[in-house]
Amino acid sequence: MLPFLVLGLLYAGGATALDNGVGKLPALGFNTWNIYQCDYTADELLQQARAMVDRGLLEAGYNIFMLDDCYSLRERNAQGRIVEDPKKFPHGMKSFTKALADLGFRAGIYSDAGYRTCAGYPGSYGHESEDLETFADWGFDYLKYDNCNIPPDNVTQENVYGRYVRMVDAIRDRAEKTKTRPFQLALCEWGWQQPWIWGHRLGQSWRTGGDIRPWWSALASILNQASFIASATNFYAHNDFDMLEVGNTGRGTPPGNLTYDEAKSHFTAWALLKSPLLIGSDMAAASKETIEILTNKDVLKISQDPNVGESIAPFRWGYNRDYTWDPAHPAEYWTGNSSYGVVFMVLNTANARREMSFDLAESWAIRAGRAYNVYDMWSHTNNGTVVRNMTITLPPRGVTALLLTDAGPEPAGLPPCAAQAASQCALPDGSRPRS
Structure with a gap:
């Protein structure tokens, strides 16, 4: 040896x-x-x-x-x-x-x-x-x-x-x-x-x-x-x-x-x-x-972010089940952190127009229970505020690139837990909240 x-x-x-x-x-x-x-x-x-x-x-x-x-x-x-x-x-x-x-x-x-x-x-x-x-x-x-x-x-x-x-x-x-x-x-x-x-x-x-x-x-x-x-x-x-x-x-x-x-x-x-x-x-x-x-x-x-070096990474494959190896249809839902906000990239790998949806809390970088301002990095516009989820329509093989920044607590009256956490959501006494 x-x-x-x-x-x-x-x-x-x-x-x-x-x-x-x-x-x-x-x-x-x-x-x-x-x-x-x-x-x-x-x-x-x-x-x-x-x-x-x-x-x-x-x-x-x-x-x-x-x-x-x-x-x-x-x-x-x-x-x-x-x-x-x-x-x-x-x-x-x-x-x-x-x-x-x-x-x-x-x-x-x-x-x-x-x-x-x-x-x-x-x-x-x-x-x-x-x-x-x-x-x-x-x-x-x-x-x-x-x-x-x-x-x-x-x-x-x-x-x-x-x-x-x-x-x-x-x-x-x-x-x-x-x-x-x-x-x-x-x-x-x-x-x-x-x-x-x-x-x-x-x-x-x-x-x-x-x-x-x-x-x-x-x-x-x-x-x-x-x-x-x-x-x-x-x-x-x-x-x-x-x-x-x-x-x-x-x-x-x-x-x-x-x-x-x-x-x-x-x-x-x-x-x-x-x-x-x-x-x-x-x-x-x-x-x-x-x-x-x-x-x-x-x-x-x-x-060229001077403070965050990590790449975005997939949080969901979308077209396929997660972790599917498919050279024609890679992962479609991506996220990461940056100096300017939470980054989302959604990619339509299909050759047809599609509506594509995701829960914000699917991203590790999102704080659940918060609302977020949305900035579109292609239209260069502020596109309002979102809570919990988003739906985007994309052209064939099209893309959106978004920056989300914190807009404060989400509105009252929503179910107590975001969808991604609902199955394990619990109150201090261990009981499950009613949605």
Whole structure:
């Protein structure tokens, strides 16, 4: 048993290295992959960055510009260093990141814990420290770290966790040596080994599944998994459900077919579940409706709540019995706390208009016996006061996002116990009250 004990201690040492203060809140920004994949130039990417400034996305908080795969030459140079592709970056990578910084963006970059990236470019296995130095010298401070082309087990003898620890240690060592802010690390492990259990030990976010696709069935499948792991999210630790596909995805992936209501549901769920919000759609060509969805200040302020780090979580499945695994119909009734009130998200997963009802006391964050003011985070209106329950009509695959704040004791004359507690409600003498 001794070798396993020693290995566990080594992992534990690396695990604490990333408790370093970066990435407290979910990352907001832009990712190049779903639009361009490998087909881009620096000028095209800067066009997207300028569009984000011009259309208010930077001001709304989307301040990370994430450069994904395919930015380098296929082979390292004679010194073993990664070299930027001179055709894509004719003025060099430093010039590119400086242009981003001048616009107001932090720069993120991509690498891989294997020999090669997913697209076949140099990976960082065995080169963790030198690659990190290259990335820092180029002007990056955020790293998306993938899991393709990994060495055989008899070479690494480490598994996924151990291969990620190598980069974690490199980040820690560089920060200590240079007295600089550590890199923010986004693990892209795809959920094979349940990173929602251990990812917080190593990075600030972790992918929970495969690549997103811009159609409803893909989003519903991701939310189905999220229904079971929402509680893993907190400050410095975020389930990453992959990119936002709210608008046109461009030439990198098939065109999306989300309706307006589906796009609202996508953005609302990702934001309130506190996933990183990295836009994977063409912002230069985005519609007015797409920009309005992405810049919803009421929803974004829950994502970026400085005092409450937990995600919303289901309190009832709705379409299915609770805890049913159904990729087409995830949990529909969600709640959580925030600095601004109790959050409710109700999601209609059916392809038909529905009336959807819930008791307020189904939410753990509600105080039973109180009335609540209702604020709608999409209409941005105060919608009166509710007592005990609510009924909402939602369009197919539509969503509502509500903030409830205390409005004082509920009116006299109601039954003495809310429905959720009625079966065990008792008076001081142990008798049951009459309803």
